[in-house]
Amino acid sequence: MADLNIPLSEEQVSRLGLLDVVRLNGVIVTARDAAHKFLVDSFIDSKPKAPELALYDKLKGLLRDGAVYHCGPVVAREDGRYRFLAAGPTTSTREEPYEHKIISHFGVRAVIGKGGMGRKTMDALKKHKAVYLHAVGGAATLIADSVVEVLDVLKQDLGAPEAMWVIRVKDFPAVVTMDSHGRSVHEKVLADSSGNLNRLIGRAGSL
Amino acid sequence: MKHLEEAFVELIRLASTDLPVDVEQALRKAREAERDPGIKDVLSVILENVRLARERSTPVCQDTGVLNFFVRHPHSVSRGEITAVIHKAVAAATAKNYLRPNAVDAVSGRNSGDNIGAGFPAIHFEERDGEGIEADLLLKGGGSENVSAQYKLPDQDLGAGRDLDGIRKAVLDAVCRAQGEGCAPGIVGIGVGGDRAGSFALAKKQLLRPLDDRNPDEGLDSLEKRLLAEANSLGIGPMGLGGLTTLLGVKIGSCHRHPACYFVSAAYLCWAARRKKLVYAKDEVKIG
Numbered sequence: 001m002a003d004l005n006i007p008l009s010e011e012q013v014s015r016l017g018l019l020d021v022v023r024l025n026g027v028i029v030t031a032r033d034a035a036h037k038f039l040v041d042s043f044i045d046s047k048p049k050a051p052e053l054a055l056y057d058k059l060k061g062l063l064r065d066g067a068v069y070h071c072g073p074v075v076a077r078e079d080g081r082y083r084f085l086a087a088g089p090t091t092s093t094r095e096e097p098y099e100h101k102i103i104s105h106f107g108v109r110a111v112i113g114k115g116g117m118g119r120k121t122m123d124a125l126k127k128h129k130a131v132y133l134h135a136v137g138g139a140a141t142l143i144a145d146s147v148v149e150v151l152d153v154l155k156q157d158l159g160a161p162e163a164m165w166v167i168r169v170k171d172f173p174a175v176v177t178m179d180s181h182g183r184s185v186h187e188k189v190l191a192d193s194s195g196n197l198n199r200l201i202g203r204a205g206s207l
Numbered sequence: 208m209k210h211l212e213e214a215f216v217e218l219i220r221l222a223s224t225d226l227p228v229d230v231e232q233a234l235r236k237a238r239e240a241e242r243d244p245g246i247k248d249v250l251s252v253i254l255e256n257v258r259l260a261r262e263r264s265t266p267v268c269q270d271t272g273v274l275n276f277f278v279r280h281p282h283s284v285s286r287g288e289i290t291a292v293i294h295k296a297v298a299a300a301t302a303k304n305y306l307r308p309n310a311v312d313a314v315s316g317r318n319s320g321d322n323i324g325a326g327f328p329a330i331h332f333e334e335r336d337g338e339g340i341e342a343d344l345l346l347k348g349g350g351s352e353n354v355s356a357q358y359k360l361p362d363q364d365l366g367a368g369r370d371l372d373g374i375r376k377a378v379l380d381a382v383c384r385a386q387g388e389g390c391a392p393g394i395v396g397i398g399v400g401g402d403r404a405g406s407f408a409l410a411k412k413q414l415l416r417p418l419d420d421r422n423p424d425e426g427l428d429s430l431e432k433r434l435l436a437e438a439n440s441l442g443i444g445p446m447g448l449g450g451l452t453t454l455l456g457v458k459i460g461s462c463h464r465h466p467a468c469y470f471v472s473a474a475y476l477c478w479a480a481r482r483k484k485l486v487y488a489k490d491e492v493k494i495g
Contacts, residue, residue, distance in 0.1 A: 019245055019448075034316065071269070072269060072270070072307065073269050073307075074265075074266050074269045074304055074306075074307045075304075085265045085266065085269075085304055086260075086265055086266040086267075086268065086269035086307070087269050088268055088269050090270065090349075091350045091353070091387075091388045093387065093388060114387075114390070114446065115386075115388050115446075115447060116387050134446065134448070136252045136253060136446060137350070137390035137477070138253065138256070138267065138390045138477060139252050139255075139256040140256065140260070140265075140266055140267065140268045140269040140270075141256050141263065141265045141266065141267065142252060142255055142256035142259055143256075144265070145259070158316075159308065159311065159317075159318030159320075160307065160308055161308070161318070162318075173252065175448075177448065185449070186447065188449075189386065189442065189444070189447055189449050190387070192442045193383055193386060193442045193443050196440060196442055197379055197380065197383045200379055200437050200440070200441075201365055201366060201375075201376040201380070202366060203365065203366055
C-alpha cells in the first residue's frame with residue numbers, strides 16, 4: 001500500500017502501476033458533470049472573464065499537482081461548518097469529453113472516480129503523467145470518514161451535488177486502475193467480458 | 208395524517224441507511240466466493256460501509272437516487288392526500304440529510320433543493336382490497352438508471368429472436384454494457400412485453416422482489432437461474448475490476464404485448480439495492 005500525499009510529483013505518479021492500492025492525503029476538489037462543463041466552457045475553451053478571475057486563480061492553485069474527485073456528496077451544515085456524511089464516487093465516463101482538457105490545462109495529477117475512463121483521458125494521463133484512481137462505488141459513509149475537513153465550497157449555485165467542494169482527506173482509499181504509462185484495468189476487463197459475452201450468445205466476435 | 212408522514216420519513220431513513228439483509232448476505236457470500244484478495248477487499252469495503260451507514264444512520268450511498276414509491280391503498284383513500292403526505296416526508300427527509308437533493312429542472316439545471324419537482328419523486332399507485340396502506344420504496348441511483356436498457360426483438364446483432372433464448376441474449380448484453388457505470392455486483396429486473404413505458408415499469412417493479420424468491424413461471428424461473436450463472440461467468444466482477452460476482456440476482460416479469468412488439472427491458476440496480484416496505488393500518492406502522 002502506498003501513501004500518496006498531495007501535491008503529487010511526476011516521479012511519484014510514474015511509479016504507480018495497475019491495481020496498486022493507495023491511501024490519499026491532502027487537499028482535493030470534487031467536480032462532476034456541471035463543474036466539468038463549467039471549467040471547460042469558462043476557463044479552457046474561452047478566456048477567463050473578469051468576475052471569475054479570482055475563482056480561476058484559486059482553482060489553478062488547488063489543481064496543479066492535485067486531484068479531482070468525481071463525487072456529489074451529502075453534506076451536513078452544523079454550527080456554520082460543513083461536514084461530509086456520504087461521499088462515494090460517481091461514474092467517471094460522463095466526464096470523458098472534458099477530463100483530458102482539465103488534466104492538461106490545470107496540471108492535475110490524479111483523477112478519482114469509478115468505472116474508469118476512455119481513450120482521450122488515458123492519452124492525457126500518459127502525456128501529462130497523471131493517474132486514474134478507482135474508489136469503491138457506493139462506499140459513501142466509509143469514504144466520508146476520510147474527509148477530515150471541508151475547507152471551501154466553490155460554485156455553490158450549481159447545487160450541492162454539483163458544487164466544487166474543497167476538502168482535506170486522510171487515508172482516502174483507492175486503487176490505481178489507469179496508470180501514467182497508458183495501461184488500463186478497464187480495457188482488459190472489457191475485452192475479456194466482451195469475449196465471454198460472444199461465447200455465451202454464440203456470436204462471432206471481433207476479438 | 209401527521210402520523211403517516213412520520214412513518215414515511217422513517218421509511219425513507221431506513222431505505223437510505225439500512226441495506227436489506229438479503230442483499231447484505233448475498234454480498235457476504237460473494238466475498239467468500241471471490242479468490243483474488245484485491246476483489247475480496249472491494250467487497251470488504253462495501254460491507255464495512257454497509258455496517259457504518261446502519262450504525263450512524265447515514266446514507267449507504269451518497270447518490271440517494273430517484274425515489275420510487277409503489278403505494279397500494281384501499282378505495283376509500285385519496286391519492287392526492289397520500290401524494291401530499293409523501294411530498295412533505297421527502298422534503299423533511301432531505302432536510303435531515305437522509306437524502307441528497309437530486310431533483311434538477313431538466314432545462315434550467317436548477318436543483319429544487321428538497322427532492323420535489325415535476326415527476327419527482329416517482330409515485331405509482333394501485334388499489335387494493337382490505338384496510339390499510341402498503342408502500343414499497345426503492346432508491347435507485349442515477350448511475351444504475353443510466354445503464355438500464357431496452358431491446359426490441361428480434362435483434363440481429365445479438366442473434367436474439369422472440370423467445371426465451373432471445374431474452375437471455377438481450378439481458379447478457381445489457382449486463383455487459385453496464386460495466387464501469389452501474390456499481391457491480393448488481394441486480395437486474397427484466398420486463399418482457401408491454402409497450403415501451405410499461406415494459407420498463409414492469410422491469411423496475413421486479414427489483415422489489417427478495418433475492419431468494421422463486422418466479423411462479425417455470426420457464427422464467429429457470430431462465431433467472433441460468434442468467435445469474437452466465438452473467439457471473441462474464442468476468443466483470445465487483446466494481447468492474449474482474450472477478451466471479453457480476454450480479455447478485457436476476458428477476459423477470461412478463462405482461463401482454465402487441466403482436467408487432469417484443470420489448471425486453473433491463474432495469475439495473477447497483478449493489479446498494481435500497482428498498483424498504485411500509486405497512487400502515489389502524490395507526491400501526493411496520494417497516495421492514
